[in-house]
Amino acid sequence: MKCIRCHTDNTLKDRTDNQGRCKNCQHPFVFEPTAMKKVKVTDPMFAKAIADLSANNTLFFTSKQLLYFLDKRFKNKGSIPTFGCFFLYLIVVVIATVTAGGFLLEITTSVLALFAPAIALSLLTGFILSSVSSSAQSSPKARQSSAKSLQAIGGLILIAGIIASLVGNSFLLFVISVLLGVSSIYLGTQQRRNPMLKHQEFTVGADQLQGWLDRWQQINGSAQNMLPPTREERTPTTVNPDVTAYSFDRLVVCDTSTIAQLLIANNFHFENNCAILSITGYPKGIFDTTMTMLRRNPDLKVYAFHDCAPRGVGLIHQLRTSAQWFQDSTVEIFDVGLLPRQVFASQSMFVQNAADAARTAKQMPTEVRSSLSTEELAWLEAGNCVELESFTPQQLIHILNRGIAGSRELGTDDSSLIFVDSYGVNSYYVVESFG
Numbered sequence: 001m002k003c004i005r006c007h008t009d010n011t012l013k014d015r016t017d018n019q020g021r022c023k024n025c026q027h028p029f030v031f032e033p034t035a036m037k038k039v040k041v042t043d044p045m046f047a048k049a050i051a052d053l054s055a056n057n058t059l060f061f062t063s064k065q066l067l068y069f070l071d072k073r074f075k076n077k078g079s080i081p082t083f084g085c086f087f088l089y090l091i092v093v094v095i096a097t098v099t100a101g102g103f104l105l106e107i108t109t110s111v112l113a114l115f116a117p118a119i120a121l122s123l124l125t126g127f128i129l130s131s132v133s134s135s136a137q138s139s140p141k142a143r144q145s146s147a148k149s150l151q152a153i154g155g156l157i158l159i160a161g162i163i164a165s166l167v168g169n170s171f172l173l174f175v176i177s178v179l180l181g182v183s184s185i186y187l188g189t190q191q192r193r194n195p196m197l198k199h200q201e202f203t204v205g206a207d208q209l210q211g212w213l214d215r216w217q218q219i220n221g222s223a224q225n226m227l228p229p230t231r232e233e234r235t236p237t238t239v240n241p242d243v244t245a246y247s248f249d250r251l252v253v254c255d256t257s258t259i260a261q262l263l264i265a266n267n268f269h270f271e272n273n274c275a276i277l278s279i280t281g282y283p284k285g286i287f288d289t290t291m292t293m294l295r296r297n298p299d300l301k302v303y304a305f306h307d308c309a310p311r312g313v314g315l316i317h318q319l320r321t322s323a324q325w326f327q328d329s330t331v332e333i334f335d336v337g338l339l340p341r342q343v344f345a346s347q348s349m350f351v352q353n354a355a356d357a358a359r360t361a362k363q364m365p366t367e368v369r370s371s372l373s374t375e376e377l378a379w380l381e382a383g384n385c386v387e388l389e390s391f392t393p394q395q396l397i398h399i400l401n402r403g404i405a406g407s408r409e410l411g412t413d414d415s416s417l418i419f420v421d422s423y424g425v426n427s428y429y430v431v432e433s434f435g
Contacts, residue, residue, distance in 0.1 A: 001042045003027055004220070028219050030212070039074050039203055046216065049073065054225040059393040060265040062227050062258055067202065067209050068350060068390045074203040075139040085149040089125055090156065093118045111168030115161075119176060122157055126150065126184050133191040136201040140348045143198065147191035154184025199353035199384060227265055230257040230282060250274035250404065251294055253325075255306035255315045257282035259388050263400070266393060272404060274303075279315060291324075300331045301407055305400060308338035309385035310360040314368045321367075336403035340376035343386050350390040358383030 002009050003022035012034055014023045021028050033040040053061050053069045080088065096117035104113040132138050133146035161177020164170075216223060252274055254260040260278040263269070269276050275294060281287045294300055304319060306312030316335050319325045326333070343349050361380040369377060388396060 001029065001031075001033065002044050003029070004043045004047050030216050030219050041212070046212070050223055050226075053392055055394050057224050059397075060225045060227050060262060061393050062262060062389055063209065063213065064206070064258075064387070064389040065392060066213075066223075066226065067204070067206055068387075069392065070209070071203050071350075072139065075137070075142060080145070080149075082145050082148040082152060085129075085145070086152045086156070089121075089149075089153050093121050096121055111164075111170045112173050114168075115164060115173060119180070122153070122180050122184075125153060126180070126187070129153070130187050130191070133188070134198075136199060137203060139200070140198075144192060144347075147188045150184050150188030150191070152188075154181045154186075154188060157181040157184060199351045227261060230261045248273060248275045248294060248297065249299070249301065251300060251302045252276045252400065253302060253304055253315065253319060254278045254388075255304075255312045256280070256388075259305065259396070262393060262396070266397060268397060268400065272401070274404075279318060298330065302326065302331050302333045303400070303403055303407070304333065304335045305388070305403075306338065307385060307387045308340055308343050309357055309387075310364055310380055313339060313372070313380065314364055316371075317365055317368045332407070334403060334407050336400060338386055338388060340372065340379050340384075343379075344375070349386045351384050351386055353383045354385060355383055357385045 001015070003025060005027040006022060006025040008022055008024035010018075010023055010029075015021075015029060015032065017023075018026070020032065030043050031041045031046065033042050049066065049070055051057060053059075053066060097115060100117040101114040104116055105111075107113070129146045129150040133143045133150065135143075138146070157177060158181025161181060162174060165174035165177055213223060213226075250272060252260075252263065252268070254263070254276070255278070257278040257280055260276050260282050263276050264283075268274070275290050277283075277287060277290060302319065304315045306315045316333060319333055321327055343351065358381055361377075361383070364380075372380070391399070
């Protein structure tokens with residue numbers, strides 16, 4: 001493992017002999033991969049994850065985003081593509097048949113004995129691929145790849161097995177081949193259906209990541225560009241009267257203060273001439289002043305940016321019906337996402353499942369429920385949700401920029417926005433896709 005300070009390569013013996021320090025500069029290592037069981041992390045790997053997530057330390061990010069980012073890398077590491085899995089299975093089965101199968105054939109002179117190792121390997125392969133394709137510990141990409149491999153291997157078993165049974169005149173081999181082949185194809189097909197309904201679990205927990213971060217910061221200083229938890233300061237901040245005389249063209253409303261903080265820290269408001277607030281009233285110190293400024297602009301456009309969760313999906317309803325926000329207002333409101341239909345279209349997002357989300361979904365207002373399809377309602381009521389923090393800062397900024405750009409193209413063939421409803425006097429639009 002290389003030292004992140006002097007880039008000297010240290011073997012396990014070097015690290016052990018130097019009490020976990022670099023043999024060249026004596027800088028301590030944060031991680032010892034050989035002592036880790038579930039996942040293996042090295043100092044260069046952790047440093048690269050931070051650099052990649054922050055776009056080479058140019059963007060701020062949250063600790064939850066780092067958790068999602070690392071989880072994706074852990075799950076993608078070591079996964080075998082469908083093509084590779086198919087040929088690996090083929091090579092192993094051929095070798096096993098020629099060696100172990102040939103030996104059994106000499107002993108028993110039975111055609112079935114020749115293919116016994118192949119049958120055993122097929123059962124084992126089917127079990128492993130089926131487990132990976134249905135596991136909450138697997139990424140959507142790994143699930144799909146495993147399910148496709150299961151289908152491809154099932155087809156191979158079916159064709160090769162039938163041919164071998166006819167050549168060897170073995171009815172039992174024919175039956176086994178058909179059962180194994182059809183079962184594999186069926187299981188693979190079932191696993192590929194409705195992937196958006198399958199939730200995931202983190203490879204490592206938030207507490208474990210926090211432990212890593214604490215040690216990292218103790219040895220290497222604070223993780224560059226990682227945001228601290230939001231502070232809900234209620235003391236009003238004094239704003240220059242010359243500034244309050246102006247307004248904004250746009251407002252981005254987030255369903256959490258964390259995402260609002262992230263966008264502000266990355267100067268999204270400066271680059272897009274927009275205000276950024278959360279539905280909870282963040283930032284508290286300037287919330288009332290900002291709302292006063294916003295109400296001066298009759299052409300204001302509002303963009304809702306939220307988790308795909310019951311509270312997030314209800315953000316538009318709250319904006320349109322709350323006196324604190326835009327009740328009886330003529331502003332146009334755009335739902336950038338995230339909505340269940342956008343999750344369905346992607347089929348690659350990190351879906352979580354929580355009992356409290358299921359309870360909240362069943363208590364959503366009638367107006368919110370009527371804006372969702374039967375499939376979307378069932379998905380939410382099953383407790384499924386997707387957090388905006390599962391995306392990198394760069395992705396979130398790109399997605400929001402795209403939503404704002406789409407609102408400028410409203411009424412043209414290039415617009416990615418769909419008119420949904422006129423609620424009172426304001427109009428409501430939805431971005432067709434997320435990112």
